Amino acid sequence: MKFDSGIVKMLIVVFALTIIVALILRHVMEKKGLYDPVPQKKQVTSEVIVDEEETEPVMEKPVVSAGNGYDKTSSDKAVSESTCVQVEKICTEMADDGKGGQELKYTSYYLTDVNLTKLSDSTSDYTQCISEIGFDDSKVQEISFVDAFGYSYQGCTSMTEFFELARKSSGFDYDMTDASYDEEKYELMKEESYEFNGDCSILYSMLGDMDYDRLIQSTCYYSLSEAEDGTKYPSMFTAIVQYEKDGVTYTKTVYLGFSYYKEGETGGCGCGSEEAYSSCEGDSCEESDGCCAGETSACPSCGGVGGCTDECTGACCK
Numbered sequence: 001m002k003f004d005s006g007i008v009k010m011l012i013v014v015f016a017l018t019i020i021v022a023l024i025l026r027h028v029m030e031k032k033g034l035y036d037p038v039p040q041k042k043q044v045t046s047e048v049i050v051d052e053e054e055t056e057p058v059m060e061k062p063v064v065s066a067g068n069g070y071d072k073t074s075s076d077k078a079v080s081e082s083t084c085v086q087v088e089k090i091c092t093e094m095a096d097d098g099k100g101g102q103e104l105k106y107t108s109y110y111l112t113d114v115n116l117t118k119l120s121d122s123t124s125d126y127t128q129c130i131s132e133i134g135f136d137d138s139k140v141q142e143i144s145f146v147d148a149f150g151y152s153y154q155g156c157t158s159m160t161e162f163f164e165l166a167r168k169s170s171g172f173d174y175d176m177t178d179a180s181y182d183e184e185k186y187e188l189m190k191e192e193s194y195e196f197n198g199d200c201s202i203l204y205s206m207l208g209d210m211d212y213d214r215l216i217q218s219t220c221y222y223s224l225s226e227a228e229d230g231t232k233y234p235s236m237f238t239a240i241v242q243y244e245k246d247g248v249t250y251t252k253t254v255y256l257g258f259s260y261y262k263e264g265e266t267g268g269c270g271c272g273s274e275e276a277y278s279s280c281e282g283d284s285c286e287e288s289d290g291c292c293a294g295e296t297s298a299c300p301s302c303g304g305v306g307g308c309t310d311e312c313t314g315a316c317c318k
Helices: 006-031 072-079 145-149 159-169 183-189 201-207
Strands: 042-044 049-051 084-096 102-115 120-125 179-181 192-196 214-226 232-245 248-261
Touching: 072 159, 072 232, 084 145, 084 159, 102 145, 120 145, 159 232, 159 248, 183 192, 201 214, 201 232, 201 248
Parallel strands: none
Antiparallel strands: 042 049, 084 102, 084 248, 102 120, 179 192, 192 214, 214 232, 232 248
16 A cells, blocks of 8 residues: 555645634634724723724725736636646535634535546545544545536636636636735735625525525635746635524635646656655656656646555556
């Protein structure tokens, strides 16, 4: 049994995401005036009470324009040469009774590696692996891409076409150029993030026919990453809905992430070579299917990190 360090990476991602979700929620609530970590002091005089918060000028968020946020030309250039993409979709729900009792659960966690050249993928369901006591990799389930994400990419002929299909089919379908730069979020998380100025359809599906006493918030963001040549592309989408019912606050989040790469670009192989799977064993390996020389490099065929999984179907493992 080959050690799959991808599980370690998954654990790190799970716990990091939990922290990120908490930070995002706090940030959004502060911005919308729903959370005040430090009560505002009031200056008391003999005649009037002046609230310092009321005296501060209100600064409007700058609206995205060309070169300041999502730019399709830049994004298309950044991902056009990639032949593979890893897509991650994570859905969480949190209940807070307001008395210190909180419960966070992962309602779904799907991870896939898509090879667009071959129109093939390796998709896994990690939902049952995550619990309060830890991470159980024995509960990983193989699943079809369509069952996990709800659409098929078989008709896609380019990575840009795949991206548009993926984000819109996932419900992040509002105009990406109609968004506002979130400077406060950058200061908090060093993440170039933009809030959609209109509603994405995913917000309606997250609420559904939910019967709630009060809707606290519903919003969607996207974040940009920068390629080596300076071009920027959307790498992360986040949707948040929060409502109150019978004194309990419920928060639902959906995270959709994209990581692009070229098939075989790491130059390694998972063909069974002894030295940490870092070299190929003669003619039994086809470099185009090779994968994981580095400890953090993922195999395009099976998604294994630091070595292929036993279930890898790549020619390098045959």
